[in-house]
Amino acid sequence: MQTKTLYEKLNIPLWLLTISVMLPTVFSMLATSSVNVALPYISGQFGSTTDEANWVVTSYMIAHAMMLPITGWLEVKFTRRKLLKIISVIFALGSLICLIAPTLNILILGRIIQGIGGGPFMPLSQAILMQAYPKNQQAAAMGIFGLGMMVSAIIGPAIGGILVENLNWQWIFIINIPVIIISIVLIHCNVMNSKSKITIANFDIIGFIALVLWLLPMQTVLDKGSQFGWFDSEKICYLSAFSICAMMFFIIWELEYKSAITDFRIFKNRNFFIGTILGSGVNMIAYMTLCVLPGFLQTLMGYNAQLAGLSLTSRALSCIVFMVLVSKLCQLIDNRIIAAIGFILLFISTFSFTKLNLGVSFEYFIIPNIILGAGIMFSFIPITKLALATVEKEKLAVAAGLHSLSKCIVTAFTISITNALVIGLSQVHQNYLVSNLSKLNTIFTLKSAALGAKLSSHLPELIAYKKANGLIYKQMLIQAKLLSYVDIFSLFALLCFIFIPLCFLLKIPKD
Numbered sequence: 001m002q003t004k005t006l007y008e009k010l011n012i013p014l015w016l017l018t019i020s021v022m023l024p025t026v027f028s029m030l031a032t033s034s035v036n037v038a039l040p041y042i043s044g045q046f047g048s049t050t051d052e053a054n055w056v057v058t059s060y061m062i063a064h065a066m067m068l069p070i071t072g073w074l075e076v077k078f079t080r081r082k083l084l085k086i087i088s089v090i091f092a093l094g095s096l097i098c099l100i101a102p103t104l105n106i107l108i109l110g111r112i113i114q115g116i117g118g119g120p121f122m123p124l125s126q127a128i129l130m131q132a133y134p135k136n137q138q139a140a141a142m143g144i145f146g147l148g149m150m151v152s153a154i155i156g157p158a159i160g161g162i163l164v165e166n167l168n169w170q171w172i173f174i175i176n177i178p179v180i181i182i183s184i185v186l187i188h189c190n191v192m193n194s195k196s197k198i199t200i201a202n203f204d205i206i207g208f209i210a211l212v213l214w215l216l217p218m219q220t221v222l223d224k225g226s227q228f229g230w231f232d233s234e235k236i237c238y239l240s241a242f243s244i245c246a247m248m249f250f251i252i253w254e255l256e257y258k259s260a261i262t263d264f265r266i267f268k269n270r271n272f273f274i275g276t277i278l279g280s281g282v283n284m285i286a287y288m289t290l291c292v293l294p295g296f297l298q299t300l301m302g303y304n305a306q307l308a309g310l311s312l313t314s315r316a317l318s319c320i321v322f323m324v325l326v327s328k329l330c331q332l333i334d335n336r337i338i339a340a341i342g343f344i345l346l347f348i349s350t351f352s353f354t355k356l357n358l359g360v361s362f363e364y365f366i367i368p369n370i371i372l373g374a375g376i377m378f379s380f381i382p383i384t385k386l387a388l389a390t391v392e393k394e395k396l397a398v399a400a401g402l403h404s405l406s407k408c409i410v411t412a413f414t415i416s417i418t419n420a421l422v423i424g425l426s427q428v429h430q431n432y433l434v435s436n437l438s439k440l441n442t443i444f445t446l447k448s449a450a451l452g453a454k455l456s457s458h459l460p461e462l463i464a465y466k467k468a469n470g471l472i473y474k475q476m477l478i479q480a481k482l483l484s485y486v487d488i489f490s491l492f493a494l495l496c497f498i499f500i501p502l503c504f505l506l507k508i509p510k511d
Helices: 014-033 036-046 055-067 071-078 080-100 104-118 121-132 135-166 176-190 205-224 234-256 264-268 270-299 305-310 313-329 335-355 362-389 393-436 442-455 461-505
Strands: none
Touching (some): 014 121, 014 135, 014 176, 036 104, 036 135, 055 104, 071 121, 071 393, 080 104, 080 121, 080 176, 121 362, 121 393, 135 270, 135 362, 234 264, 264 270, 264 393, 270 335, 270 393, 270 461, 313 362, 362 393, 442 461
């Protein structure tokens, strides 16, 4: 017989609790992705460069990430309900500052404040849902949580684009304020404090400083690495070394300090450790495709931002449909098998994108994205459930914070490395393909001559043949970039395949 949860005893409907915690969480995630499409408008209004405007996104990500591991400490310090209300007010304050910002620097300050408020929402909502739902419904809880995270990431750019094109970029921040006001009321009425047995001392200021000194240079390297040629630049080398040293110091300090802000010993829990690896793997695939597919459609296929966003709609719908199905299956089938099926679906979907070419239609992306959405739900729900299922209830918020931080860092690396691979692999393919643009190549000679003859009817003969060679060279660059996208999908399809056996290393907790 299952013990009733606190919310069942108090007769608080779980659907109302879910809305209360997921509403601000979804909007904190939307704040990450919806601003991307507004950067050209922001840089234009403030007369800044694209690189300077990028800090509007980067500053939020850094502030968001640095709050994740200290969420557990903050929950014990302030209590759960009070903390949710405090961070809601901070998030709304950051949105207000962004709305009225007279300069880019003030806008970045507002984004930092917004990130400080938005960071704890994700681990707190995850911990609350895990505790509130009975064991036989925890898969459904994680399905709802995963759905909110994935759908908000997918539709974020589309929502941002609609607001920017039809109103202005400030509306991206305006919509947060009424939502947060509603959220505060819902949290006050429906969220209960957990009965924590943990006692804490003063705030671990040294650990927190080390965390900031780790994340800030790391994000700077990931943002600026491609621009400065990665490790060909001394600045990038120094920042990377500094970030690694700060990370090592932070981990050692947190392990040894008695009043640490987080607890890395949770990684000794096998399910949590393997579940974090697999959860990070799901994030890698999800965000890689969110980064690569719109880039392919806009740079090579000539799609605008709206069409590129619409191409991902089938994935969002797939996530919604399969969330319900997978939640039910998790009650009937070994969760490890379901997670393995998820990675198989991710492999099939990712591998299908290796067949991309410049002649594909808009409809071509529907089926692979449906399979990808199914794979995300099949893998995310059971993995998140099993990763946190064996963690002590008192440490759920700490564990959820570390889990989210790990996925956040892996996501940042994935986006940066993917963009770097597009450039690097394009250059590799250019080196191979350019050898075909030679007079010794009969096919090239014939095509160049035919195109030159066609252009010579409108241009002088010498200019016509130079123009013909230029057009062929441009086509070669397009083909090189296309092949780079194919290589990236092949690489991540292989990773999906590698993750499949890891699912069976997870333990099924005893009821």
